Amino acid sequence: MRFPDVVLRLPDWVAAFLPDPDRAFPSAEDRMDLAVELARLNVEHGTGGPFGAGVFERESGRLLSLGVNLVVPARCSSAHAEIVAIAIAQEVLGHYDLGSTPAPTYELVASTEPCAMCLGAVYWSGVRGLVCGARDEDARAVGFDEGPKPPDWVQSLERRGIAVLQDVLRDRARAVLVQYRDAGGPLYNARQG
Amino acid sequence: MRFPDVVLRLPDWVAAFLPDPDRAFPSAEDRMDLAVELARLNVEHGTGGPFGAGVFERESGRLLSLGVNLVVPARCSSAHAEIVAIAIAQEVLGHYDLGSTPAPTYELVASTEPCAMCLGAVYWSGVRGLVCGARDEDARAVGFDEGPKPPDWVQSLERRGIAVLQDVLRDRARAVLVQYRDAGGPLYNARQG
DSSP: OOOOOEEEOOOTHHHHHOOOTTOBOOSHHHHHHHHHHHHHHHHHTTSSOSOEEEEEETTTOBEEEEEEOOHHHHTOTTOOHHHHHHHHHHHHHTSSOTTSSSSSOEEEEEEEOOOHHHHHHHHHHOOSEEEEEEOHHHHHHTTOOOOOOOTTHHHHHHHTTOEEEOOTTHHHHHHHHHHHHHTTOOOTTOOOO | OOOOOEEEOOOTHHHHHOOOTTOBOOSHHHHHHHHHHHHHHHHHTTSSOSOEEEEEETTTOBEEEEEEOOTTTTTOTTOOHHHHHHHHHHHHHTSSOTTSSSSSOEEEEEEEOOOHHHHHHHHHHOOSEEEEEEOHHHHHHTTOOOOOOOTTHHHHHHTTTOEEEOOTTHHHHHHHHHHHHHTTOOOTTOOOO
């Protein structure tokens, strides 16, 4: 009796989309622009849900990894954009802890605030910052379920040394969620008992 | 610019350990015995943290998949036993939702109560039951961090149609945690800001 491996692989279109590896993303808006564009292209290509994320060096703005929602194509309910981006970053660095060395430090940039699962993943990842675009209520407004998060989830991250920045390009990030809903995309996490 | 795939693969010793595929696990204790044994063997083989899990058909007790903690060997902070077991189950079924058909229904059996991340993963997985061995406080007592979970996390699962059973073989499950700590195993999620 053997079990299959689980493989998370970015869609083929990502390679053509990727910026010059030397390009830096200096501001939070520059980084969020990439995350939102990933979300938009994931919808446009029909390769998953309307969510994108990236892991960046906080100081230099260099892109370490990225992720898009792969739940449907990867047949994996945990393959949210944040989980994918963190896992690829750790594979690139060869370590399960993105905070294992004092420098550089890393931040996760997510086109929508993390669901309950991804919030937990952020605690364990070793990132030192979380930058969010659309709000939980924006995701809920189009029918996605963010799950039960502690009401003080922002403070829970900051108490652990993870700085949080919200509402970066929120309107653009929200527009991708609306575009997805209006196109009739599956709302796969919407079961409510 | 290309990014590597993320691959989650069970350790080699699992294949030899696996029971006859026709064997059923009728009771919660039978199922937990497997999860705890996986946790114990993962420590003994030095292939990860002291956590094991399995996905079972609720009625028949047939084993669909299993997982062990792979954080260190897979270089992936999300590779907790529950995440691995759920992802393999979904790969076996070929669907991201273990509740996508009315029957059979599935339950996740975990040697320790889920951390904040894995709790979120349970909501999205499609399982209809969660069976736990050691308690959060048992994991915390040996130095692991379970993260901020909603105080009513058991009820939050049950409100979503996921039945929860706690304290199954708790003493045996806890003993594996203590064995791991006493052997000096790394407590990788213990950063507190």
